Amino acid sequence: MYRILKREELVPNIHLLKLESSHIPLKASPGQFIIVRADEKGERIPLTLADWDADEGSLTTIFMTVGTSTQKLALLNSGDTIPTLVGPLGLPSQSENFGTVLLVGGCYGIASIFPLAQQLKKKGNRVIIIIEARSKNLIYWEERLKEVSERLVVVTRDGSYGYSGHVPDNLKKILEEEKVSRVVVNGCTFLMMITSETTRPVNIKTIVNLNPIMIDGTGMCGVCRVQVNGNTKFACVDGPEFDGHQVDWNVLLARRHTYIQEEINSLSFWECEKYG
Numbered sequence: 001m002y003r004i005l006k007r008e009e010l011v012p013n014i015h016l017l018k019l020e021s022s023h024i025p026l027k028a029s030p031g032q033f034i035i036v037r038a039d040e041k042g043e044r045i046p047l048t049l050a051d052w053d054a055d056e057g058s059l060t061t062i063f064m065t066v067g068t069s070t071q072k073l074a075l076l077n078s079g080d081t082i083p084t085l086v087g088p089l090g091l092p093s094q095s096e097n098f099g100t101v102l103l104v105g106g107c108y109g110i111a112s113i114f115p116l117a118q119q120l121k122k123k124g125n126r127v128i129i130i131i132e133a134r135s136k137n138l139i140y141w142e143e144r145l146k147e148v149s150e151r152l153v154v155v156t157r158d159g160s161y162g163y164s165g166h167v168p169d170n171l172k173k174i175l176e177e178e179k180v181s182r183v184v185v186n187g188c189t190f191l192m193m194i195t196s197e198t199t200r201p202v203n204i205k206t207i208v209n210l211n212p213i214m215i216d217g218t219g220m221c222g223v224c225r226v227q228v229n230g231n232t233k234f235a236c237v238d239g240p241e242f243d244g245h246q247v248d249w250n251v252l253l254a255r256r257h258t259y260i261q262e263e264i265n266s267l268s269f270w271e272c273e274k275y276g
């Protein structure tokens, strides 16, 4: 069993989960993920690493409550235990001196770009960060991200804070002002897709951290398969990072929605059982 050191709702529906682990922080790198289960009957949830501390023996991830499994996870507290914690999984992010790197984060991706920004800055890159949320009350870790970037741009879709609109509306302007060599996007599939489509015409390498449904996380079940440059890849072992200009977004979106009705049924059933 694996002990929870902290579980905190940072902003509505977005939770921080800090777990005790002596071995994962020793091997973890930016871009990698873990798989957890909230209980013995729970599904396996892949979560991107947002931070870790080998001296303390801890790792931190951020998740959004979307279905039964993440709702169960959100009810756990420090001192509770979970039965499954596997990681670090996936290939680390490529990290070298690219020049100027622009990181884009939305939702849980606001947190998972943090360790990458830290590492890219150490390698001598100029790091620019754009974080996006629907509204001001969904922005978190702003101060933390300022510390690991040269420029931080906040975008809210309702215009309640920072720049107004979607990432692409503001990204175009930033790309005119800055000589960006590489873009990395973490967040929901839609954000990764529209950002990739914005950088495609100006031919800036754009890396996305894909988030398909996963089971084992070790390349055996085939559930996480994605189409990249016309080839079948497994996000858990060949990724999760891929070139966003080569990802078949239609296939990815369709596969992510395969079990949507089952997910709705499961959540309704669980809520009825729990809250009556």
Ligand code: FES
Residues within 6 Å of the ligand: 213, 214, 215, 216, 217, 218, 219, 220, 221, 222, 223, 224, 225, 234, 235, 236, 237
């Ligand atoms: Fe099973 Fe990737 S999660 S092959």
